[in-house]
Amino acid sequence: MNRIISLCVLILACSVPALAQMSPTSADDVCPIKIGSEIPEATLKAVDGATVDLKEWTEGSPSVLVFYRGGWCPYCNAQLIELEDIKDDLKTLGYKLAAISPDAFDQIEGTVSKNKVGYDVFSDEGNVFAQDLGIAFERKRRKKKKDNFQVDVNVGQKKSLLPVPSIFFLDGEGKVVMHYINPNYKTRLPASQLLKMAETLK
Numbered sequence: 001m002n003r004i005i006s007l008c009v010l011i012l013a014c015s016v017p018a019l020a021q022m023s024p025t026s027a028d029d030v031c032p033i034k035i036g037s038e039i040p041e042a043t044l045k046a047v048d049g050a051t052v053d054l055k056e057w058t059e060g061s062p063s064v065l066v067f068y069r070g071g072w073c074p075y076c077n078a079q080l081i082e083l084e085d086i087k088d089d090l091k092t093l094g095y096k097l098a099a100i101s102p103d104a105f106d107q108i109e110g111t112v113s114k115n116k117v118g119y120d121v122f123s124d125e126g127n128v129f130a131q132d133l134g135i136a137f138e139r140k141r142r143k144k145k146k147d148n149f150q151v152d153v154n155v156g157q158k159k160s161l162l163p164v165p166s167i168f169f170l171d172g173e174g175k176v177v178m179h180y181i182n183p184n185y186k187t188r189l190p191a192s193q194l195l196k197m198a199e200t201l202k
Contacts (some may be wrong), residue, residue: 007089013138022137023136023137023161024137025138026183027137029137030134030181032134032179034046035179036056036176038175038176039160039176040056041054041123042128042132044100044122044124045104045125046105046120046122047121054129058096059172059173059174062096062172062198062201062202063091063095063097063169064098065099065100066079066167067101067130067133067162068099068166069098070101071107071108073128073185077115078188079188080111080115080117081116083191083194087197088192090198091193093124094202097119097144098119098120099120099122099123100129100130100163101163102123102126102162102163108121118182124163127161127183134170135166136161137165138160139161140160163178164181165181165182165185165188167179167189169197177201178201
């Protein structure tokens with residue numbers, strides 16, 4: 001837990017307003033919005049293509065937003081499956097849970113089906129929301145290879161962006177009360193620890 005808190009403090013040391021719009025070129029350089037800040041307006045898409053106003057979705061109850069890189073990432077899929085194990089516990093605590101990815105909504109449908117996900121999963125195509133939160137970075141384009149980590153993303157866009165895998169805990173007014181951001185995409189917060197953090201915040 002100390003390592004998690006230290007990581008959040010370290011990231012908060014940067015100048016968020018100045019850097020959030022500059023599309024960092026490394027996951028180590030992202031600057032998430034500060035704890036206590038209200039999340040920006042965001043229009044996402046649900047699996048069925050329906051538009052989701054995130055402000056309305058989060059209104060009135062605490063929420064957990066989990067950002068993942070895409071359905072092509074095995075570490076992300078493992079995390080989505082693990083979150084399924086605690087979704088009912090979070091609901092009992094009064095939390096809403098949503099996973100958010102830059103994948104298009106029709107791609108997310110396959111991810112949800114494959115991983116048997118029973119909670120909300122939204123599309124932030126183009127990483128618009130992730131950029132506003134300060135967790136998106138520009139990556140070098142790579143040619144497609146057999147390795148899942150070499151696939152190209154955001155094809156057709158001027159920039160190839162990815163979100164740093166992140167977790168935002170929000171209160172009922174949409175304000176950030178805690179977040180976990182780890183530039184190492186292979187390391188994810190275990191679901192059991194996420195649940196403990198949610199219990200502590202509650």
